[in-house]
Amino acid sequence: MQYSAKVMDHFANPRNVGDFPDADGVGEVGNPACGDIMKMSIKVKNNVIVDVKFKTFGCGAAIATSSISTEMIKGKTIDEALKLTNKAVAEALDGLPPAKMHCSVLAEEAIEAAIDDYLKKTTGKGLEKKKSHAHDEHHGH
């Protein structure tokens, strides 16, 4: 199993690590496959994600997917950010080893959870219906 140069870059120099004391939305999700945890914090202005930070307890792929997905949703509207799929994240990293696809699901879910939290705080109502994630499909083994 080898990681792409892009994965290694995001792993070695992760972008947007941390959290905000005054986050507008925070999402923390656990990985059912291997027990790891990813936390996304967002700042939102006029329906646009103006800043985002992450913290991850997990493998190289988990750290790299968190890092790149923060870059991919920064400056995007809530709706645009919700459209981010784990496949797009993996593609942006020039691919992930099959056994590591599930780590990218974690990133997608963490973003969704952060947005859900933000909506609950602002509108009193979370996301209508969560996207369904068939984890087992992504395991590749």
Added chain:
Amino acid sequence: MEKVYMDNASGTPVHPKVMEAIMPFLKDGFGNPSNLHQFGRISSDAIQAARGQVANLVHAKPNEIIFTSSGTEANNFAIKGILAAHKKKGNHIITSQIEHFSVLNPLKSLEKSGCEVTYLPVDKYGVVNPDDVKKAIKPTTTMVSVMYANGEIGTIEPIKEIGTITGEKGIIFHTDAVAAAGNVPIDVSDVHVDALSMSANQFNGPPGIGALYLREGVRILPFMDGGVQEGGRRAGTENIIGIVGMGKAAELAKLEMPQRLSKVQGLRNQLRDGILKNINHVYVNGHPTNRLPGNLSLCIEYIEGESVLLFLDMQGIAISSGSACTSRSLKASHVIMATGVDAALAQGTVLFSMGINNSDADVEYVLEKLPPIVERLRQMSPLYNQKQMKN
């Protein structure tokens, strides 16, 4: 860049003297040892000499050594072959939960074909209780297979005690000594084992060659059918290069055992003390004293092992990890879990396995590079954050 190899549990560098011993046979070791002519004799003489060297390593007789392609093959051979030859007696086998997959998986396939297997638990240090072995024995018990030492956590098992029990009951005792042979003294005349697996690459011999010690008189079904190589028990033209290399490695290991033990153990303790001093929330796995000399298995809290492995690799340091993320099955090491370590903590399992290739400078280099990596990953970890906020 600095290169520090501390993954000797996965495979050791080939000793220069082993290379030297192998070299002539790359050129002249082509003769088939089964043939009577001079070319065949060069090979058969070399194999006989190596058989003696390997036998000597564990105090066995040369005819009790069967060369195999690996430790895995030796384990498969012992378990499947011995059981098949003793079917009449029964089909119950006793083993431990912390065996290597080359023991556990053959047992799993035997279970599918109707055998009964008891998997004994271990204590928090990874030690099998000999009393548990005694209690698990039934009239149908044919074999006990408990490893000599665990390569992942370093714990050495009470082989002598178990061997006494099996000896009294007339049950065959196999031990997977792949992690132990060549690294700690082994004497099969003293520990009452009937079968013992070894691998050359665990004691600075070449990869791709192993051996099974089988006590004289113990029946086994051949592993490979074909010619009469290895006393008809393992057919196939011999791997002369590997065998010569394993022989030389065994000879050196036996000869240098005391010096190697004290050197490797000294380095391991130095590394252990340094890490424990410089990094908090780190726990040592395995038995505190009764362990393999080079093994330092640690759980580093709040971070995940693969990340540590990758960052160390960027600094030229090679280690292993037992985390779920590192394994292809996405399961934490069954060995670590059997010792009762909490699942989140098990994610931070890393293994530094030192060998005769390592030096004081290696230890210093790791002690310089590891703490900032751990700190960096902890800063990135949501678990560490939570903990700090609660404090």
